[in-house]
Amino acid sequence: MPDTILRAEHLKKVFTSGKKSFTAVEDVSFTLERGECLGIVGESGSGKSTIARMITRLIETTEGSVSLLGKDITNIKGKELRAVYREMQMVFQMPMESFDPRRTLGDGIGESLRNAGMSRRDTKIKTEELLEMCGLTPEFAARYPHEVSGGQCQRAAIARALAVNPSILICDEATSALDVTVQKQVLELLINLKEKKNLSFLLICHDLALVQAFCDKVLVLCRGKVVEQGTPDDIINHPKEEYTKILVDSVL
Ligand code: ADP
């Protein structure tokens, strides 16, 4: 039996403002097994971030359901939602989004550790351990987000996400804002973590080379709907749908 950790069923999101409504995501279903990496690809505006934000409860889901380790989390709030964030963490496109600009990176990571129940005394050493795991020296704990590069800030954001020892890491274009060489370094860090920590990943990106290197299976999204799914080899080398062919040709 596969160990399903996350299950999304028939997700739908309708954004409304005044009398206008817009369906950004429709009938999206998938499962994520333990230790697996699922890629979601699609053009800009195809609904990738909306899916991530519904799963992490940053926005309400219009229809459909999300379950984490067999528990329905579609509409949970408060204390129950905080428990979900112990299992599922998100890394954003803009690394600065993970930190308060007025507080040091170490404070941010420490806050996550204490939310996960760690004593103040153990926090400092664990913060340094997490920074090191993400390729940063202990001195980075004292730096403010604006005092480090984008790549360094993203490493610290990953360290912060790992502080709660989650089962799932959702990366929403986590390397898109970085320079190409730094992208590769952060990707190597993620691959390393996947192998070492039995983490499951939801990797949202429009870079098919990244998908090829990292994902076990892929969903192709077009205007909010899944048009094709399969292994990276299916999607990249044997695409069935015209849209996938165009997507592959445009980026590879
Ligand atoms: P992607 O991450 O694939 O680039 P998004 O999920 O951000 O796409 O957006 C999907 C569609 O939903 C886009 O057309 C976007 O304009 C629209 N959208 C996203 N957020 C909102 C919102 N809060 N209100 C209205 N429309 C939105």
Ligand code: MG
């Ligand atoms: Mg997006």
